[in-house]
Amino acid sequence: MTGLLQIVFDALSLGSLYALGALGIALIFGVMRLVNFAHGDFIAFCVFAMLWPSTNAAAIVFAGNLPSWLLVPLLLLVGAGLSVLSEIIVFRRFRNANPATMMIASFALGFAMRNFLLMLYSSRPKSITLWPTLGLPVEILGARIPMLQVVTIVITLVVLAALTLFLKRTRYGLEMRAAAENFTMARMLGVRANGVILFAFAISGMLAAAIGLILATNSGTADINMGANVMLIAFIATVIGGLGSVPGAVAAGFLIGAASVIFQATLPNEARVFRDSFVYGAVIIVLLVRPQGLFAPKSAKQRV
Amino acid sequence: MRVMKLAGGLAALVALWGTPSQAADDIVVGFATAASGFMQAYDKPAQDAAMIRIDEINKAGGLLGKKIKVVTADTKTDQAEGAKAGLAVLDQGADLVVVSCDYDFGAPAALQAQAAGKVSFFLCAESVKAGIQGVGPYSFSASVLAAVQGASMSEWAYNKKGARTFYRLLDSWTVYNKGICDGFDWQLPNLKEAKLVGSDTFKNDDASIASQITRIKSLPKEPDAIMLCTMMPGAVSAVKQIRAAGIKSMILNGSSMDGSYWLNAIPDLSNFYVPVQGSIYGDDPNPKVNEFNKKYKEATGADPSSQYVYPGYVMIDVWAKAVERAKTTDAEKVVAELEKMNSEPTLFGPRTFTKELHHQNQGRYLIIGTDNGKPKVVDEWTISSKIPVDYLVSK
Numbered sequence: 266m267t268g269l270l271q272i273v274f275d276a277l278s279l280g281s282l283y284a285l286g287a288l289g290i291a292l293i294f295g296v297m298r299l300v301n302f303a304h305g306d307f308i309a310f311c312v313f314a315m316l317w318p319s320t321n322a323a324a325i326v327f328a329g330n331l332p333s334w335l336l337v338p339l340l341l342l343v344g345a346g347l348s349v350l351s352e353i354i355v356f357r358r359f360r361n362a363n364p365a366t367m368m369i370a371s372f373a374l375g376f377a378m379r380n381f382l383l384m385l386y387s388s389r390p391k392s393i394t395l396w397p398t399l400g401l402p403v404e405i406l407g408a409r410i411p412m413l414q415v416v417t418i419v420i421t422l423v424v425l426a427a428l429t430l431f432l433k434r435t436r437y438g439l440e441m442r443a444a445a446e447n448f449t450m451a452r453m454l455g456v457r458a459n460g461v462i463l464f465a466f467a468i469s470g471m472l473a474a475a476i477g478l479i480l481a482t483n484s485g486t487a488d489i490n491m492g493a494n495v496m497l498i499a500f501i502a503t504v505i506g507g508l509g510s511v512p513g514a515v516a517a518g519f520l521i522g523a524a525s526v527i528f529q530a531t532l533p534n535e536a537r538v539f540r541d542s543f544v545y546g547a548v549i550i551v552l553l554v555r556p557q558g559l560f561a562p563k564s565a566k567q568r569v
Numbered sequence: 570m571r572v573m574k575l576a577g578g579l580a581a582l583v584a585l586w587g588t589p590s591q592a593a594d595d596i597v598v599g600f601a602t603a604a605s606g607f608m609q610a611y612d613k614p615a616q617d618a619a620m621i622r623i624d625e626i627n628k629a630g631g632l633l634g635k636k637i638k639v640v641t642a643d644t645k646t647d648q649a650e651g652a653k654a655g656l657a658v659l660d661q662g663a664d665l666v667v668v669s670c671d672y673d674f675g676a677p678a679a680l681q682a683q684a685a686g687k688v689s690f691f692l693c694a695e696s697v698k699a700g701i702q703g704v705g706p707y708s709f710s711a712s713v714l715a716a717v718q719g720a721s722m723s724e725w726a727y728n729k730k731g732a733r734t735f736y737r738l739l740d741s742w743t744v745y746n747k748g749i750c751d752g753f754d755w756q757l758p759n760l761k762e763a764k765l766v767g768s769d770t771f772k773n774d775d776a777s778i779a780s781q782i783t784r785i786k787s788l789p790k791e792p793d794a795i796m797l798c799t800m801m802p803g804a805v806s807a808v809k810q811i812r813a814a815g816i817k818s819m820i821l822n823g824s825s826m827d828g829s830y831w832l833n834a835i836p837d838l839s840n841f842y843v844p845v846q847g848s849i850y851g852d853d854p855n856p857k858v859n860e861f862n863k864k865y866k867e868a869t870g871a872d873p874s875s876q877y878v879y880p881g882y883v884m885i886d887v888w889a890k891a892v893e894r895a896k897t898t899d900a901e902k903v904v905a906e907l908e909k910m911n912s913e914p915t916l917f918g919p920r921t922f923t924k925e926l927h928h929q930n931q932g933r934y935l936i937i938g939t940d941n942g943k944p945k946v947v948d949e950w951t952i953s954s955k956i957p958v959d960y961l962v963s964k
Contacts, residue, residue, distance in 0.1 A: 268783070268787055271783045271786075271787075272780065272783065274779075275777075275779040275780045275783055278777065278779060279776060279777050279779065282776050282777070283776075320610075321830075321871065323829075323830040323833075323874075324830075324833070326833075383606075383607065387609070387610045388606070388607030388608075388609065388610045388611075389610045389801070389830075389874075390801050390802030390805065390831070391830075392805060392830065392831040392832070392833050392834035393833070393834065394833055394834055394835075394836060397836070400809070400810075400812075400813030401813070402813075402814060402815055409786070409814070409815070411779075411810075411813055411814060413813075414777075414779065480776060483776070483777060483806065483809075483810065484802075484803075484805065484806030484809060484810075484834075485805050485806065485809045485831075485834025485835060486802045486805045486806055486831070486834060488802040489607075490774070491774075491802070493774065494774040494775070494776060495776055526779070526780045529780040529781065530780050530783070530784070534768050534769065534770075537769065537770045538739075538741045538770045540770075540772075541772070
């Protein structure tokens with residue numbers, strides 16, 4: 266029983282991380298039909314923003330030393346700022362391009378950012394300690410769970426609740442949902458396109474910063490490729506969740522996290538090396554059965 | 570006829586252009602290594618150490634009475650560029666081609682050297698393929714096989730720390746990681762009372778290894794030692810999560826986790842051990858190593874960040890000795906001299922090369938123990954028997 270509970274918590278916390286990532290990608294896809302492959306690099310950038318640029322082996326922690334009430338908002342601001350900037354400088358110019366072109370542009374942006382970090386910080390992973398107390402385990406119903414897992418799950422649930430309220434109850438939320446449903450029509454009806462898109466980018470950037478903080482706390486490491494894995498799985502989650510469906514992406518993020526943990530826990534040792542093959546195998550089966558994704562929104566159908 | 574003349578002229582020109590340095594009567598060492606891209610951080614330190622040895626030799630009158638000249642070409646951390654870089658240094662007359670630290674990134678240049686009939690050395694590759702098996706009979710590696718690290722740590726922990734129950738945790742990302750665990754697998758049956766109580770895998774970039782930790786925690790008794798086969802950057806994350814979960818078992822890893830630069834991620838880390846060829850912490854039992862560390866700092870402005878600077882020094886050292894003995898830089902004769910080396914002493918442990926293996930399947934390791942976040946030399950260990958080449962190749 267305790268063992269099962271432990272697995273549930275492992276699955277929930279990993280799923281939360283993927284869900285946050287998927288949310289960041291789905292939001293932008295919703296308003297712009299852009300799959301932002303630079304999202305993983307936004308995550309890495311936010312983590313490196315806590316360090317002073319240097320190519321020395323030992324990291325010089327800079328902003329990372331700030332008290333948490335200052336550090337968290339600062340990093341969210343960095344994430345949002347970076348994301349908004351990338352919209353203004355890069356993606357705005359591709360507004361009317363086809364989605365494949367925009368995707369390539371996001372690859373290019375990610376590549377440029379990764380190499381910018383490489384130049385400033387070198388390829389060696391850097392170490393950083395954030396909130397060591399979050400590593401301590403707490404006991405819940407007999408299962409010993411690191412505090413960070415609990416915090417990750419709580420943060421995800423709070424973010425999801427806040428975002429749902431925002432999307433359903435505020436004017437901006439309404440505009441964003443309208444834009445996601447049919448962008449051209451929304452514009453004709455008076456939705457401010459730039460405002461909505463910038464807002465989506467800002468939220469997405471903040472989500473990237475949040476993931477960065479969680480990853481850095483968990484691993485104690487800043488690495489230029491650290492966002493790549495989460496980004497890839499988050500992208501897959503948005504696809505099997507049904508491209509364009511924000512709740513679908515979140516649900517699929519949780520599903521993939523759960524699948525990964527369950528395969529890790531149940532596969533025999535020899536097969537565990539191929540855990541990801543099993544996870545992606547499951548993804549392929551889902552797509553064969555439901556090519557449009559699990560929760561495809563009506564708006565995903567080809568627009569005339 | 571005119572075409573023939575032209576071609577002949579061109580060929581002569583190419584020949585002249587291709588061998589300018591030999592005319593200058595120098596011995597040329599060519600570095601086809603990464604000066605940019607992510608491998609740069611790993612190649613540069615070992616290359617700096619190699620330069621120190623080259624300077625020492627030049628100051629002492631050179632090699633065979635000639636100065637050693639260095640030429641370089643950037644592989645840009647790219648395999649296709651690696652082959653080009655290999656050709657570039659060969660074109661400049663390299664007698665020895667030094668290639669990238671990692672097997673996959675170094676092999677393209679090493680293959681070029683092999684094709685041109687020149688000796689090549691991997692700066693610090695620790696796969697059995699880095700040598701005869703993967704490149705050819707003129708290829709060597711300056712480091713010690715990853716398998717020796719796993720075998721050394723388990724045998725040392727069994728004999729000196731009384732470890733009886735072992736848990737094997739493999740990061741399936743690289744061949745290096747697998748190599749450590751292969752050495753551990755080979756050694757374990759030789760340790761009479763040792764028992765493997767569990768085994769698991771993870772991936773270096775896993776966002777969390779919570780489920781792997783759950784498996785360790787569900788064992789009836791905490792294992793005496795965890796053989797962790799991993800490397801940066803995931804290694805720090807794995808160790809941090811294991812300790813955060815309250816698992817106090819001794820953690821053994823390969824040399825890839827040497828260095829204090831990452832310790833601030835886990836400030837109070839204890840009961841953590843890695844094997845190294847020499848100590849960067851100023852407490853090496855050999856005072857000459859500590860002298861080298863000082864020289865390194867003078868040359869580069871920083872202390873060595875990990876033991877991976879040392880193989881660069883060893884490489885030039887053993888190659889130069891072989892050249893002295895062969896009295897020529899001719900590859901075949903130098904290789905023959907290198908293959909005669911049996912426990913040849915170097916600053917960083919003995920080196921043996923044979924006709925079957927241009928790598929170390931046994932080696933003296935210092936054991937670095939970290940206690941309360943402070944790493945220091947705690948012991949020294951050489952595995953009791955060589956890991957058979959057949960076993961290494963079969964893996």
